[in-house]
Amino acid sequence: MRTIALFTCVIVAGFSVGAYAATEVIHQQGRVFSAESVSIKKGDAVTFLNDDSVPHNIMSATKGNEFNLGSQAPGTSTDVTFKEAGDVQVICAIHPRMKMMVKVTD
Amino acid sequence: MPAPGSYRSCIVAGTVASAVLGALGFSTIGYGAAVVGESRKVEITQKAPSGIDALKAQYRRPASIPFPKDNPYTPEKAALGKKLYFDTRLSVTSAQSCASCHSPGFGWGDGLAVGVGHGMAKLGRHSPTIVNAAWSAIFMWDGRLPTLEDQALGPIQSPGEMNMKLDDLMARLASIPEYKPMFEASFPGQGIKAKTLAQAIATYERTVVSERAPFDVWIEGNEKAISEQAKRGFAVFNGKAQCAACHEGWNFTNEGFQDIGLPSSDIGRGEYLPAVIKMQHAFKTPGLREINRRSPFMHDGSLATLEAVIDHYDHGGVDRPSRSDLMRPLGLTAQEKAELVAFLKTLTSDLEPTAVPVLPR
Incomplete structure (x- = not known):
């Protein structure tokens, strides 16, 4: 029984690592993106984690990589997978000082 | 002291709300090429003071007051900007200045519910104060202008406000002899232009700071x-x-x-x-x-x-x-x-x- 439990733990842990391995995590605490810029490969994801005390509305209007997370409550994490190469300007629609660039390469 | 309990309960409520919103919102988000995944609840710790x-x-x-690198403070520019800010000749009727709606007498607003523009017609929104505009990241109630320099030219040209075409304004200012040396002292060799007018007014406005x-x-x-x-x-x-x-x-x-x-x-x-x-x-x-x-x-x-x-x-x-x-x-x-x-x-x-x-x- 203990072996099965341990085995399950290893499998779950493995999945978790797999799920996060290719993902840059961008924090939003204090109404600031944790990085001004991140570079990723086309098809990879960026995780937008609202670890702030207020809702954010992360989005991009950059052609080919548009997205809009809508109101993202504190304690919410959302992955965005970028399909087109290029520089993607990401903003918070609510807080105009929050700006960052996702550089997507082929 | 703030009540930490209320803050925490808000975060808990927000977390629950996010889970619901995530579930509801998943089908409606992601309208472009980037693909938005499902939202997850995450344990977070707040760094409350x-x-x-x-x-x-x-x-x-x-x-200190922040001034932008492309329009640094000079006393000459601020003095010119102050004259322009209070000069009613910046409006087509020569009846309204920036200070008409953003008056020091009313905390740099106008004390009215909504502003009054060209022909004494009411505008759609309340005239905002310009106090501490130097620290603003974006301008107008709807954020449509990115800098104070852009903002300065907005109401001047707006048909509902000062209704003054910039070309006509430059000609009018050029016809006022005492302005020329003031522009020259503030912007050597640049002359009386929309850009220098905006930079002077914005520089003065940045000096308006709550005491x-x-x-x-x-x-x-x-x-x-x-x-x-x-x-x-x-x-x-x-x-x-x-x-x-x-x-x-x-x-x-x-x-x-x-x-x-x-x-x-x-x-x-x-x-x-x-x-x-x-x-x-x-x-x-x-x-x-x-x-x-x-x-x-x-x-x-x-x-x-x-x-x-x-x-x-x-x-x-x-x-x-x-x-x-x-x-x-x-x-x-x-x-x-x-x-x-x-x-x-x-x-x-x-x-x-x-x-x-x-x-x-």
Whole structure:
């Protein structure tokens, strides 16, 4: 029984690592993106984690990589997978000082 | 002291709400090429300021005014900008200046519910104060202009406001002999242009800073500077009422856009971000400095007193999809409301009189 439990733990842990391995995590605490810029490969994801005390509305209007997370409550994490190469300007629609660039390469 | 319990319960409520929103919103988000995955609930820890001193430190006045690198301060430019700001000849009728709607007599607003423009016609929104504009990240109630220089030229040209074509204005200013040497001293070799006009006015506007108020004296350590009631109001402001979620920092704004549930048909920021639900009916959060001199309040001037403003927030406003998730009934007691008003009144300084400049002829 203990072996099965341990085995399950290893499998779950493995999945978790797999799920996060290719993902840059961008924090939003204090109404600031944790990085001004991140570079990723086309098809990879960026995780937008609202670890702030207020809702954010992360989005991009950059052609080919548009997205809009809508109101993202504190304690919410959302992955965005970028399909087109290029520089993607990401903003918070609510807080105009929050700006960052996702550089997507082929 | 803010009530940490209320903050925590808000975060818990927010987390639950996010899970629901995530489940509901998944099918509606992701309208472009980037693919939005499902939202997950995550345990987070808030770095709330530990104690009243840490909280007060967040409200300390800055030591200097920020000027942009591409339009640095010079005394000549600020002096020219002040003359232009108060010069009614910047409007087509020669009857209105910047100061007509942004007057030092009314906390650098106009004391009216909505502004009055060309031909004495009412405008759609309340004239915002220009106090502390140097610290703004974005301009106009709907955020349509990115810099103070751009903002300075907006009302001059707007047909509903000063209604002055820039080419005509340059010709008019060039015909006033005493302006030429002032432009030359401020902008050597550049002449009287829309760009130099905007830079001069913006430079002057950046010098309009709220002076030390009783609140600042308290922040600096004088416990007698404000009443005990106002101190309790500061705690309510940062705690139960959550005012500081938007009205944060020394100028009491994070420049964010929120629909606070006022029953107005004006979509505000939504005009520029039509696909973003939360930007419909959203307006820029104003700072709260010199607030006693700036009634009536809100983007539409619809609330006459601070008491009415607090009642609005306590009620939560019109519940609609665009309304900020921070807006909800607060359950403030009459005592807490009075404490909030007492606190807000400590943000007004004894403004020095502003001398109207002698204008070039």
